[in-house]
Amino acid sequence: MRGIKNIFKISIAWTLVIAQSCIEEIQPPSIEQTESLLVVDARISDRPINQEIILSRSFQLEEEPVFETGAEVFLEGSSGIRFNFLETQPGTYVSESALVINPSEGYSLNITLSDGSSFGSEQEFLPRKVEIGDIEFKREFNGFDEEGVGIYVKNSSTNGDPNFFRYEYEETYKIIAPNWDPFEFDVVRYEPCFPDPFVVEIKPRVEETKTCYASYSSRDIILASTEDQVENEIVKSIRFLSRDNYIISHRYSILVNQYSQSVDAFSFYESLDDFSSSDLVFSQVQPGLIDGNISAKNNSSVDVIGFFELSSFSSKRVYFNYEDLFPGEELPPYAVNCETVGNPRLWPEAYHCFAEGICDGNCNSPLIDQILAGTLVFAAEKEDDFLSPFFTLPSPCGDCTKLGSNVVPEFWSEE
Template identity: 35%
Template sequence: MKNIKFLSFFWFSVALILTIGCVEQIDLKTISFEDALVVEGTITNESKIHQIKLSRTFKLEESMPRTESNAIVEVIDDLQNTYGFQEERPGVYLSETEFKAIPTRQYQLKITTSNGRSYTSHSTEITPEAQINDVIAVKEFDSNGTEGISIQVSSFNSNGNARYYRYEFEETYKIIPPYWSPYDAVVISDVAPFEVDFVPRSKEEKVCYNTINSEGIIQTETNNLVEDRVSKFPVRFISKEDFIIRNRYSILVKQYVQSIEAYTFYNILNNLSGSESLFSQNQPGFFSGNLFSNENSEEKVIGFFEVASVSTKRIFVNPREIIETTPSYISKCNLIAPELVNASGNSPLIEAIKEGTLKFFQVNGGENSPVIPIPGGPYQMAPLPCSDCTVLGTNVMPDFWVE
């Protein structure tokens, strides 16, 4: 999660040399540094492969967090059922089998790092369930007056014992390049006399899909309300100029019911990462989650092991049914017509085809052609993203997709 990475960046015991009002540029460097384990982990009531992420804090002059590899990671319940995790890629551990958290059962996360140090979470019980009732997409204006589409979620817990909620989402959008052609230009001869031919495209490049995950922390709570009801809570705002709503769009909203401890931890983390500057005078200190070192009670461990019930709901959106304008394509798509032979005797067209930077779109005018010609050679060519959707996504339709 983006914010946990922020926290690993943020927490170090440092002294920073800041000269207020000085015009001379200085390089900010870590003077002293405390290495700490950073843990991201949530298991839910979904029967699936669960994921735990491990990394280390990093210094100001470092650009990325350091992953924690070759660790032993286990989740153990109060009946001593053990669920082992294997490292799938650096710092990312996946459960060896599918499992789900069961009500009234207590769970602990246990970690042994490659240097032999061990860490444990407090025993944690899964939170009560609260089902998503509805997810809607409506026309809305954000705080800056920007028009767009607001994704809003509603849910209700009749027992009144959920109260604290965190949201994530996965959004998938359809990609259709504006200058796709069913034919590819291929080089027949790359020496004079230069020659090209046209063949049907060998793979699907007209319609693709791309899926991206939410970033940041999205939370709400109903603790001060009479009913444990979330009503049209906005989890996502998409500007009408955003390319992802140029065509059909889908979003899967995930609602996690949090404990008060988890909610507080994520809320503080969100407030810290939302500050205007890491280097403000009111520099907040370390705040603990629910993990600790087994060998050294003074050692800092960052993160939270969460056991949460989750409810999900997917919707599909045809943006033109909500807002009137069509966003611009993600890339500038100016057609060009490279010369087959230029004044130097070279072939810009052949070079572009061989380098794969341009794709054939259509013949560049000609007698009785309805195509408006442009200056240059015999064929109108398009930049790759404007004619081949696989540059921006996958040509495999997701299993859940419906038109």
């Protein structure tokens, strides 16, 4: 491992909680003595897309993140090729064009801040590409005796050399509102102390609110290596979903992204994962040491935390239905409780008008206020009760757009 002298200050809002280095380790100063450090998130893959690098400043727990603006950022290849990154929003620098990384060429990251401070990385090479293996899901119990679905990636090295991987995933799932109704509320009039001051009717729904989709991306550091595995094979747990998790109630999909890493990048993220899993990541009191590969060029007193990584990318998507694994069994509980039906008042208690247009009592309609706030949906009409003429439910029970989008993802498949 290359010897690098690091100084570490935790930035809780960023995944990069690391430190800058040189040759011998030094005792880092306390947080009160530590100046704001440059935080570099520079993970570049061989995907032919416009890629981004994020620059920010370390900050303490109670502070807001500060992004580094006005910097010059570029990658430089050993052949002299240069890839410029332009700032598209504060602290986010995006490559001018889709990057085409040459596997036989070394690349370094160069950053010059608006104050003239400059930073550079060691030269990195693209690791050998390894296609992602099988993605498997199975009904099982986890280590806490909780039943659910385990999702695994199975991979192997074909050339006999150890491989190092970092994984990310994006899960997408179908949501079906359990109490969807083809009608919705229509607030016709809300004018206290005028004739017919509170008028609510129902009308047919126009927008799709029964079936939606939601997506979330992983935030954990997920690493795996074939280094100590028999026959260079790995079986890595990517995700466990409790059978009571409503997101698997109907159809669930997971896209697993695999990044083949260098041993140094793997060691970096492994150290970061070990540290961030401790209570210290929330305290910002105790500093630590983690090797990085970015250093100051023209000012040795300026500290930077981060790692410039080149990785080979591969991905695979799988789907399953709840019925596939739990045939004929009760669905998981919905995201909200839809068992209790409401019956809010249309006409407020103690409603009184002093004169036309002048209300001197309680002038707000509880029902209309909640309709306008989007917190409830129509369930049924209540006959012979003009004060509280409707039954209601929490809005997600009949409107899936409260939990997701009614736009079907382009990649979605029901097969």
